[in-house]
Amino acid sequence: MFASTIRMALRAIAANLMRSALTVLGIVIGVASVVALVTIGEGATAQVRSEMSAMGDNLLIVRAGAARRPGEPHQDAAPLELEDAFAIAQEIRGIDQAAPSSSMKTIVVQGNTNWSTSVTGTTSAYLPCRSYDIAAGRSFTQTEDNGLKPACILGETVREKLFGNDEALGGIVRIGRTPCPVIGVMAPKGENTMGVDQDDVVLMPIRAFSRRIRGNDDVAQISVSVSDDRSTTAVKASIEALMRDRRQVSPGGMDDFEVRDMKEIASAISEATNVMTGLLSAIAAVSLLVGGIGIMNIMLVSVTERTREIGIRLAIGALRAEVRMQFLVEAAVLSGCGGILGLLLGNAGAYWATRSMDMPFIPSPSIAAVALLFSIGVGVLFGWLPAHRASRLDPMEALRHE
Amino acid sequence: MSARAPVISLRGISRVFGRGESAVKALNGVDLDVAQGEFVAVMGASGSGKSTCMNIIGCLDRPTGGDYFFCGLEVSRLSPDELALIRRHQIGFIFQGFNLLARTTALANVELPLIYQRVPKKERRTRAEEALAAVGLSSRAHHLPNELSGGQQQRTAIARALVTQPSLLLADEPTGNLDSATKVEVMNLLADLNRRRGITIVMVTHEPDMSQFASRQVVFRDGRPVGDSQKEAL
Incomplete structure (x- = not known):
């Protein structure tokens, strides 16, 4: 039953290929940008780490003058x-x-x-x-x-x-x-x-x-x-x-020198990169939301267009839950396809970007899984209302619908 | 006639659309029995209530009042999903407008009811092919509805209705969209199914010619049956 539901969904999507493609564009763009940003961010972090270790593993640097604030050394330190x-x-x-x-x-x-x-x-x-x-x-x-x-x-x-x-x-x-x-x-x-x-x-x-x-x-x-x-x-x-x-600093007195741990600096830079990646991804994720609304819109249109089909299915004995499941699966398959496209596009973009910036390209399977699950989730979430509407149709009226 | 309980037993069925002053009484105390193996033609002018009665018989609609026993089971108070299960297992529908799924081959259309019956794929395919063969459409199994003539589409719909081996076949103006030669072809097919397989058929039509293919004619007027060839014969 489930296999045939998925096959039905794929057929419905293929029947309106152009429209389906435009519908999932939002999801594609959303997933692609999140995946690309996270992957580029991972590359940048890895690069910072490797550069830091190129500067010297386990390096401490002692300098005169304490930094009260970063970049502002104590001027009169010996x-x-x-x-x-x-x-x-x-x-x-x-x-x-x-x-x-x-x-x-x-x-x-x-x-x-x-x-x-x-x-x-x-x-x-x-x-x-x-x-x-x-x-x-x-x-x-x-x-x-x-x-x-x-x-x-x-x-x-x-x-x-x-x-x-x-x-x-x-x-x-x-x-x-x-x-x-x-x-x-x-x-x-x-x-x-x-x-x-x-x-x-x-x-x-x-x-x-x-x-x-x-x-x-x-x-x-x-x-x-x-x-x-x-x-x-x-x-x-x-x-x-x-x-x-x-240097005869009195106990409790302020140090007039500083010892910098390059590892700390490396992790601070990585953290900053992560925060940036996170923020940008959050913005990109908004387009996933917009994509979800696009899916809901088209699914509502589709339910109206296919009122007669729903009537036929109800007349030959489909349960309401089965009709709802059919449209939910359709929305999920639609957005899942968008997720896969976005994943490919995002990785391609990240590959191109990291190559042109001489950074390592580190595709992450966990990001791929999360992006895919999330896009399917968006389909289910925004497909719910249209699917519910389809399942509440009256078989008689649906059959009479032109 | 069979001694078993009638397939359809309507007792004082009424159906009111709307409320208050604008309420319309489409059915007004219908009593009707259809026995196993009968081929009944329901006739009447438009607005006579024959289609409303058909929808109630087909478990697509519920009566406002009265009792409906389907194969001995009181179904007038069942929930929409319970009615759906009765339609799934016991009733086959044939519509005036064929109501086949577009972009879906004849074979897949015939398979559809079996999908909802959870019939395994292989068996589904075999039974659908048999049903298409029974209506003489084996050669068109892989055509889409818009590649078939009207008569072929209606025969596909009949195959879809038959494939579940229902207790009752309901046909709502099955010849309404067909030319006269094809009408006879479809009616002969229905009469043949009734005779050879003993399938109970209830058909709504407004064409007296078509009603002659049935073994019994019931005429509706003003929301109730006013003529019944069976009672007249008695």
């Missing part, structure tokens, strides 16, 4: 010192590396090519902390880390700008007025979440950088890589305790 980084490396348990760093935008010259880039003074610990890999050459030796001798490691962008197809290793670049031998080239990492090219960098030993380029010993930040099996929260707390002690 800068960090090299000794702070050594102290963290020695005293804090559960960390792999701690790398002090200081950066400056400056011009790097090779031959008659020059390129303005960010030059960072740091130590060899910086590379593992920030997940940079050496593609060619080597990292800094311990002697270089602690010495004043200039040497530099180029990011891929800088290497490409300055050397093009030529061999960079063993070449000399001039940073400011200091000639620096190129000892290594880093593997490319691409843009970070904020769209900054992470390969547009030059690394130098921090003491050489401070003395020859920067002109002071300030350390802007200390990157700390937490061991895999340690909780970043606990390590963060012990670094905060150490730094309060070193």
Whole structure:
């Protein structure tokens, strides 16, 4: 019985294909936009996560000046010192590396090519902390880390700008007025979440950088890589305790430094993405409602048009419930077809969008199931009134209907 | 005549449409018995109440007053769904306008009552094909109603009415939309079904020619039967 009801519904829908297609357009658009937005959102979240982990897994960043509000550091806080980084490396348990760093935008010259880039003074610990890999050459030796001798490691962008197809290793670049031998080239990492090219960098030993380029010993930040099996929260707390002690912050006083957990930032960004996705999907879901009203409208027309058919069915012994079920199933099949179309369209749209934005395309079966069930639900909900109306027809009057 | 209870037994049936001053009495105390195997033609001018009576006999409508025993069962107070079940299992309808489902093949139209009877698909198909064969339409089984002539459509409708093997076949002006040659063809088919299979048929018609195919003629006037060939014969 149920199979033949569905077959009847499909036949009725096919009988008026053009009208059926227009009727479900609202559902198609609604489902397609919700599915596309959620899928794109999932892709964006996954991308944020992978970019964050590219920036450095389990990364803590210590900076001078506390953020009272985000992006508004304490202005008169004393800068960090090299000794702070050594102290963290020695005293804090559960960390792999701690790398002090200081950066400056400056011009790097090779031959008659020059390129303005960010030059960072740091130590060899910086590379593992920030997940940079050496593609060619080597990292800094311990002697270089602690010495004043200039040497530099180029990011891929800088290497490409300055050397093009030529061999960079063993070449000399001039940073400011200091000639620096190129000892290594880093593997490319691409843009970070904020769209900054992470390969547009030059690394130098921090003491050489401070003395020859920067002109002071300030350390802007200390990157700390937490061991895999340690909780970043606990390590963060012990670094905060150490730094309060070193910077003589009175108990209960306000910290004049901050320790940022990149994981927290990553999850904050993901959350923001999720909220955006949710809001946009909610707006898109409104069109599902509109689509439902469209279905109700056409089903009411259809019931009127098919009054005679309903009369025939009642006369040969259909129960009211059976007539109601027939129209309910028809509405549900109609909107279910719209849901399937919308699902295909939404995934196609999401595929296209994620591809053009270089994001991963992650189709979600649970979203597909929810979208499909929801659209069928919309059909049943808005099909109820027309179906009920059909079932209440008087067989005699329905048969007489022209 | 069979000694069993009559298929139809109407006792003092009345049917009033509307209320108060605008009320119209369509039936006014109808007493009528139809025995198993009879072929009754109900005649009368339009407005005589014959169609209203037909609807009550067919369990499509309920009387305002009186009692209606169908195969011995009092049905005048049953609910719409209970009446639907009686129509489903006991009554076959043939209409003036054929009332076939458009965009549905002759075979599928004949199968429809069996779907509501929950007959399994295979058996449904076989029985529908048999019913079409009985009305001589096997070759047109897969045609749509609008590809069939009027006579073929009416024969499809007769097959649909017969396929459930009902106790009663009701025909409401079955020849009203047909040309004279086809009228005779359809009437011969009905008379043949009545004779050979013993199916009880009640037919409404306003054409005296057609009523001659029936074994008994009942004439309605002003909401009640005023002439009955059977009683006159007695």
